Amino acid sequence: MSYSWHHYHANEECRRQSADIVTLPMDDYEITYQRDSAPPERPRSNSKEVSRTTSTPNGAISKVNGKLRIIFSLLVVFFVVTLAVFGVQFHWTSRLNIQDIELRELLVDETRTLKRNLINSAAGSRSCSELRDSHGVSATGHYWTRDPFSGAGRYIYCNFQVYSDIFTCAELSSRYNESEYGYYLLGGATGGFRYCPAVTEIWHDSMDERKATDCEAPDCYSHVPQYSISTDKILKIINGSKQCRQYIKFRCIGAMLLNHAGTRFGSWSSRNGELMTYWGGVPSRRPGLCACGERGSCFYKNQSCNCDNNSLNMTQDEGYLTDKSKLPVSKMAFGDMGDSTESGWHTLGKLECSGAA
Missing domain, CATH: 1.20.5 (Single alpha-helices involved in coiled-coils or other helix-helix interfaces)
Incomplete structure (x- = not known):
């Protein structure tokens, strides 16, 4: 706003003249002075001393x-x-x-x-009795178990029905028409399991695995099993049976068995002492062969037995001998175990005969 003390413009409606006083409106302020006196100093704006017309609305807004x-x-x-x-x-x-x-x-x-x-x-059970007594199995059927001598896995048929009035496999077949090969509870619960068709088992004193004594030359170590009955009785059972078999196994580290570069270190002997140079699981009974050589599945394809690879890998050769005219095994012999890194273990199972000749 522009204002001159000697010359100014004012609203005609607001100008009032009197003898000594002139009052002029100036926006929000009123200036009063004597006409003939010097104009007063323009008042300075002071928020504390001058009340503005908008102070009341601002207070209300502040409260809100x-x-x-x-x-x-x-x-x-x-x-x-x-x-x-x-x-x-x-x-x-x-x-x-x-x-x-x-x-x-x-x-x-x-x-x-x-x-x-x-x-x-x-x-891991080894029999139907163990399945029943240790694991509470009671349902008849086929079960995966371990052979008690070789430790190999196998399926066996376990019939947990109790046949109190049956004592032979022939009676079981004729009266109940049971034809499944397996184990049955004959003669009551206390009679125990019997394998039917009937199998005659002939045990000996060394059916568990044994470590061979270290030596180097072929057949330098040998073991002779002692059977539970005399040889004459064994021969009567064999001759009266349709089939017989006996499990044999050799586990090795660096120890050769039957044929390494034409050299033989192990063997088994027939009941008459005849030296046999094939191993269990060889139906052809060809000399120098193990089961893997018969099937073409040895650790090294060009070998006839797993143990003939002569390496430091743990391996084994095993299987059943089935020639009735040679059983039971009378001796096992091994060699090539003279070095500190070479070892061998052998297992010979029971003689099993079944059927009628």
Whole structure:
């Protein structure tokens, strides 16, 4: 706003003249002075001393703004408290849910482990009696078990029905029409399992695995089994049976068996002392062969036996001898075990005969 003390423009309606006083409106201020006196100094704006016309509305707005701030603050506090409460509740609920899930998973894992251990334990059983007594198996069927002498896996048929009035396999077949090869409870629960068709087993004193004494030359180590009955009785059983078999095994590290570059280190002898140079599992009975050589599945394809590879890998040759005219085995012999890195272990199973000649 422009104003001159000697020359000014004023609103005609607002100008009032008097003898000594002139009053002029100037926006929000009124200036009063004597006409003939010097104009007073222009008052300086001072918010503390001068009241503006807008002071009253601004005060009301300030009060409203203050209330709004209080309300907003209360809402923020309520919101924060609500989030805190629900956050804590969600946190503990989540922890409980997670713990519940983890507990369920743990129970499932433990159940699976128990079932797996039961299956593994049952699979490691060696007889129908062990399946029944140690693992509670009672359902008739085929079960994967371990041969009690060789340790090889095999399926056997276990019939857990008790035949109290049956004592022979012939009676079982004629009266109950049972023809499955396997084990049956004949003569009551205390009678034990019998294999039908009937199998006669002749045991000896060294059916568990034994370590051969270290030596180098062919057949330098030998072992002679002692059977539970005399040779004459064994021959009567063999001659009266349709078929007989005997399990034989040699496990080795660096020890050769039958044919390494034309050299033989091991053998077995027939009941008459005849030196035999083929191994178990060889139906052709060709000299110098083991079962893997007969099938073409040896550790090294150009070898006739697994043990003939002469390496430091643990391996073995095994199988059943089935020539009735040669059984039972009277001796086993091995060599090539003179070095500190060479070892051998042998196993000879029971003589088994079945059927009628």
